[in-house]
Amino acid sequence: MKKELQFKEINKLTEEHYQLLLDADPSRKMLMNYTKRSICIEARQEEVFSGVMLLLPTRPETIEIVNIAVVKQFRNHGIGQRLLKYAQNWAKQKGYRVIEIGTGSTSFGQLYLYQKNGFRIYGIDKNFFVEHYERPIFENKLRLRDMIRLRLYL
Ligand code: ACO
Numbered sequence: 001m002k003k004e005l006q007f008k009e010i011n012k013l014t015e016e017h018y019q020l021l022l023d024a025d026p027s028r029k030m031l032m033n034y035t036k037r038s039i040c041i042e043a044r045q046e047e048v049f050s051g052v053m054l055l056l057p058t059r060p061e062t063i064e065i066v067n068i069a070v071v072k073q074f075r076n077h078g079i080g081q082r083l084l085k086y087a088q089n090w091a092k093q094k095g096y097r098v099i100e101i102g103t104g105s106t107s108f109g110q111l112y113l114y115q116k117n118g119f120r121i122y123g124i125d126k127n128f129f130v131e132h133y134e135r136p137i138f139e140n141k142l143r144l145r146d147m148i149r150l151r152l153y154l
Contacts (some may be wrong), residue, residue: 003045005079007086010040017042020052024069027133034066041086043070043079050074053083055090061097063087068101084117092154099154104129105146106139119150 010017013035018028025031034056043051051074054067065087070079091099101119103110115121128147129137137144 005050005082006044007083008042008044010042013040016049017052020069020071021054021067023072024067026135026137029134030132031067038066041083041090043083043086045074045079051079051083053087055087057096058100059098061095062100063091063094063096063098064100064102066102080113081117084114088152088154097154098151100149100151102128102147102149104137104139104144105148106142106144108140111148111150114150117152119152121148122151123149125149 017040018031018035021031021035022028035054038054038056041053041055042049043053049071051070052067053065053069056064056066058064065084068080068083070083088099099119101114102125103114105124125147127145129144
């Protein structure tokens with residue numbers, strides 16, 4: 001039987017949220033910078049904390065999912081996809097017309113997930129992870145340098 005998933009807007013983030021958000025963005029400095037300006041949505045599965053997502057309004061009609069993460073033991077059970085759908089419905093209700101997301105060029109699983117959910121690539125932020133991160137990041141045996149930008153019209 002499918003377990004029930006609840007979504008809630010959170011005003012005060014706890015260390016539990018930050019620890020999980022760091023799984024999606026290893027830079028605490030970057031994270032602190034956009035967290036203050038974002039709307040935080042948490043997901044709980046039968047009361048148990050299972051995922052988190054940050055939505056940042058970037059332009060009058062555009063909102064960006066700047067961070068999305070699911071607790072390790074709950075991954076690959078559709079929670080990430082449910083968070084993406086929740087973000088789309090939430091944004092539509094608030095009157096946004098565009099939802100965006102960015103991820104590393106080496107994040108193949110994430111790129112698959114976003115495209116599977118209707119996001120289309122519209123640009124590349126070249127050297128984003130070289131210029132904005134203090135330490136080199138490696139993923140899937142590759143040095144991460146570029147950010148892939150994706151967009152979905154609501
Ligand atoms: N590698 C391989 N495949 C993946 C990955 C991955 N890292 N992430 C998702 N997928 C695939 C799944 O296999 C699944 O495929 P299927 O539907 O064909 O079976 C599909 O994507 C859907 O996955 P969900 O179960 O809905 O995703 P999940 O609940 O695992 O959440 C998430 C995905 C949020 C990326 C999770 O893996 C996670 O927290 N990863 C660590 C943090 C992270 O990388 N966050 C995103 C960074 S970009 C950003 O924050 C804007």
